[in-house]
Amino acid sequence: MNKKRSPFLAATLSVIAPGLGHIYAGSLKKGICLIIFECAILLIVGLSGILVTFHGILLFILAVFIFYLFSVISSARLALKNKQFGLKPYNRWYWYLCIWSILAIGSHLVMTYRTQLFGYQIYQVTANSMKPRLQTGDVIMVTARYSHPKVGDVVAFHTPLNEKVIYVKRIAATGSDTISIRNGTVFRNGKIEKTLEVPKNQREKPFSISMSTRHIPKGYVFLLGDWRDNSLDSRFYGIIPARDILGKAQYVWISPDAGRIGKIIK
Structure with missing residues (x-):
């Protein structure tokens, strides 16, 4: 036919x-x-x-x-x-x-x-705890090929509060470190950690101004949000195992603000 x-x-x-x-x-x-x-x-x-x-x-x-x-x-x-x-x-x-x-x-x-095949995942930011670096509505690219947590890195992870919820925060301390907050400034191992400095208007509440010294055991990390006054982080739910980190945030993939698309996350 x-x-x-x-x-x-x-x-x-x-x-x-x-x-x-x-x-x-x-x-x-x-x-x-x-x-x-x-x-x-x-x-x-x-x-x-x-x-x-x-x-x-x-x-x-x-x-x-x-x-x-x-x-x-x-x-x-x-x-x-x-x-x-x-x-x-x-x-x-x-x-x-x-x-x-x-x-x-x-x-x-x-x-x-x-994630297993290509080594990446995408997540949508649903809160402003990392503002201004990340904003609500941002869809971020996260590389799963990440095995050495480093202070200052922005990472996605599971929390002890709800394993179904994924948080995005900044690593403030790793295994064997000590961390404290005095007058709103973060001290790591007794020295000011410049990578964790944020504007004064983002750290005005009591829990953002002062925190007693905490010791981080090996295999764990302490995380902080950039907007200290509006962040649920390790100050409240404690340290998390490094194995619970899903990956490092690389850049903004999609955003309601077109000017933010492609912005590298530092």
Whole structure:
């Protein structure tokens, strides 16, 4: 049975899943090659760590756009070429649906386990405890390839209060350190910790002005919010195991304030 291939339908299928339009237009080999190429590139890009940098994300988005554009144009041209095309066994709607379903399930699994596969995760900030560095509504990129906690790093972690809630704070002290607050200034190991300095108007409440010396055991960290007066942190729920840190915040991925997109988190 001969049936003309529609360039519009081929292009539409390529938008849904690159390679699917080529299969519809009569080239099973090209379609499968494009699907394999797409999966391989996604895996390589993810494992390389490019996706944990803002510029890497931009380059990745550009590359995906070019790839989709190529797939759409190529499949439409192939459909125009095959004006009298003899239908093959795979040219049935249920095969297209089956291929798309497999790709959709695969994509869902990759995104679900992207932390383990690619080493990054994204979280939305729901409070202003790290203001002005982070603001409510910011979606941040967090690298999970983080094993050496460092004072001054902004990290995402679970708290003893609720393991389902993810907090974002700044590491103020690590194992074997001592930490205290005097007149609103943070002292680590008896010396002023400059990386933890914040404006005076963010540390005016009693619990932000003074805190007795605390000793941090090995394997634990003490965390503080940048907006000391508006932060639920280690001053209240205590130290947390370093193993509960999910990763280091790298940059603002999406934000209600467009000017903050791509801002590096320091």
